[in-house]
Amino acid sequence: MVGGIAISHLGKRFKNPQGEDITALSDISLNIRPGSFVSLIGPSGCGKSTLLRIIAGLEHAEEGEITLDGAPIAGPGCDRGFMFQSHMLFKWMTIYDNVAFGLRARGLYREQAGRVDEMLGIVGLKGFEKHYPHQLSGGMCQRASLARALVGHPKVLLLDEPLGALDAFTRMNIQDEIARIWKEQSMTMVMVTHDVDEAIYMSDSIVVMTPRPGRIKQILDLSDLPRPHARSGDDFLRCRAKVLRILDYGGKIQKPEYAI
Amino acid sequence: MPHSYLKHAVLPLLVVLATLGIALWLPDSAEHPAAQHPYFVFTALGVLAAMLAFSIAGMSFPPLGEAFARKAPFYAGVLSLFCLYNILTAKTALLPVLYFPSPDNIFGVFFEDMPFLLKCLAYSLRLLVLGWIGGIIAGFLTGVAVGFNRHVRYWVLPWVRILGPIPATAWIPIVLVCFPSVVSASAFLIGLAVWFPTTVLTASGIANIEKAYFEAAATLGASKSYTIRKVGIPAAMPHMFLGLFNGTCASFLTLVTAEMLGAKYGIGWYINWQKEMMAYPNVYAGLMVMSLSCFALLTLLFRVRNKVLVWQKGVIQW
Numbered sequence: 001m002v003g004g005i006a007i008s009h010l011g012k013r014f015k016n017p018q019g020e021d022i023t024a025l026s027d028i029s030l031n032i033r034p035g036s037f038v039s040l041i042g043p044s045g046c047g048k049s050t051l052l053r054i055i056a057g058l059e060h061a062e063e064g065e066i067t068l069d070g071a072p073i074a075g076p077g078c079d080r081g082f083m084f085q086s087h088m089l090f091k092w093m094t095i096y097d098n099v100a101f102g103l104r105a106r107g108l109y110r111e112q113a114g115r116v117d118e119m120l121g122i123v124g125l126k127g128f129e130k131h132y133p134h135q136l137s138g139g140m141c142q143r144a145s146l147a148r149a150l151v152g153h154p155k156v157l158l159l160d161e162p163l164g165a166l167d168a169f170t171r172m173n174i175q176d177e178i179a180r181i182w183k184e185q186s187m188t189m190v191m192v193t194h195d196v197d198e199a200i201y202m203s204d205s206i207v208v209m210t211p212r213p214g215r216i217k218q219i220l221d222l223s224d225l226p227r228p229h230a231r232s233g234d235d236f237l238r239c240r241a242k243v244l245r246i247l248d249y250g251g252k253i254q255k256p257e258y259a260i
Numbered sequence: 261m262p263h264s265y266l267k268h269a270v271l272p273l274l275v276v277l278a279t280l281g282i283a284l285w286l287p288d289s290a291e292h293p294a295a296q297h298p299y300f301v302f303t304a305l306g307v308l309a310a311m312l313a314f315s316i317a318g319m320s321f322p323p324l325g326e327a328f329a330r331k332a333p334f335y336a337g338v339l340s341l342f343c344l345y346n347i348l349t350a351k352t353a354l355l356p357v358l359y360f361p362s363p364d365n366i367f368g369v370f371f372e373d374m375p376f377l378l379k380c381l382a383y384s385l386r387l388l389v390l391g392w393i394g395g396i397i398a399g400f401l402t403g404v405a406v407g408f409n410r411h412v413r414y415w416v417l418p419w420v421r422i423l424g425p426i427p428a429t430a431w432i433p434i435v436l437v438c439f440p441s442v443v444s445a446s447a448f449l450i451g452l453a454v455w456f457p458t459t460v461l462t463a464s465g466i467a468n469i470e471k472a473y474f475e476a477a478a479t480l481g482a483s484k485s486y487t488i489r490k491v492g493i494p495a496a497m498p499h500m501f502l503g504l505f506n507g508t509c510a511s512f513l514t515l516v517t518a519e520m521l522g523a524k525y526g527i528g529w530y531i532n533w534q535k536e537m538m539a540y541p542n543v544y545a546g547l548m549v550m551s552l553s554c555f556a557l558l559t560l561l562f563r564v565r566n567k568v569l570v571w572q573k574g575v576i577q578w
Contacts, residue, residue, distance in 0.1 A: 058475050078481030088476045092494040092571045101490070105482035132571045152481060 047214025403462025465499025
């Protein structure tokens, strides 16, 4: 199986508007097994999105090493699909043309045109091929964006809080779909989120990060839990409490003075 | 209710009839030179015939009838303005006779001088199209190069900023020396007027594209040139059309001035020439031809834009 990412001692600095150096990521080491689903979670400013963008090759890290299946990552490439926070569909193209973009750009469209219809079917957008993005709802646009990212068979799919702007029900639907695609296509997925439930529901392992400087605080392995991680199961709730405790959002449990 | 649009046609028809009645039966003031024929009456009769034709055709083709019902009041309004003008000039001579000729005389120009007007229009269009196309191509290329290439931006953008804002017509003294013929000089001036807004808005359109679009293209494996063609340029299109619109308006302005450089024919030249001859009926007729042609060209531009930018919601209406 392909799609293993090895990150060792990665460091990234930014200049803030005042010209001061800000350490966005410090000494990040992480091994992402091929075919696993990893969530990066943490409060804003912890560098989770930056880490994801470095994996995508959209940002460059000054320190450390990062490889995909042993080869160093030097820039963006079609072996790593990327889903943005807002769908970023090309709004001058129809849904079909958006999904076909990657194949056309690489000159593969002629051989693999059927793949476009297949992807549209997988994300449930059959019949919307000729629509423009502004004619679809936010959830449908994210589905199209998912199809666009997957059409070229990437080894890894990187998800940068793609469901953050959707309503709760649409969100859960698309979570299920992504989980299903992950299982069927047996690919590696790395997702940035600030939603603890989403991270637990979907992941094999959760990387909890803390800000200033962005570091990995703890990595939770959920791979022995039976899948799917039912949202209402006991394991889910225990896990949730654990993640919140790591993030210091656990709160204090008050002992009741009397039982009802 | 079938043919309900017909009731919208009643008022416009009445206006046309009133205009005709006033033109025919109110005595003319003696101060206005008499036209050879009552051309304004001919025109009003033409409008009447057209309205009747549309009303009748509308009965068999409801969409046509509805379009007519929407537009008829407006055209009746225009006609009533002409009627008012007719009263102020031909009937009462309340406006200075020399500068405000009677509608009979103005519309007479169309009847008597049409071939010459059309010839002038053709010459103007040739000049306009030559300059316009050249200006658009140059503006598009400059804008795209400035927008996508760091080095071009560094070396060329300052020149665009310094030279662009100069009104094209201010270059006349230099252009006349540099170009072999009046036509090429005039076309160059029009091109210059179109080039500047097209360049600036193309470049700014590209500069304002959200970075994530390019990132999305990169993660999908698109090359730089593919990204420019399929992402950069389409994303900048709305701005480009704004530049084209500004440029087209500037080209009309420049056309009139450029035709003073010793053109043989041309609608701007015609207006100026007739003004010097104190032939104001011809001036007004020339203005009408000019206005209708510019209107037609802009409408064409907006049609093209609506076609190209179907993907945009809430486009500016023309």
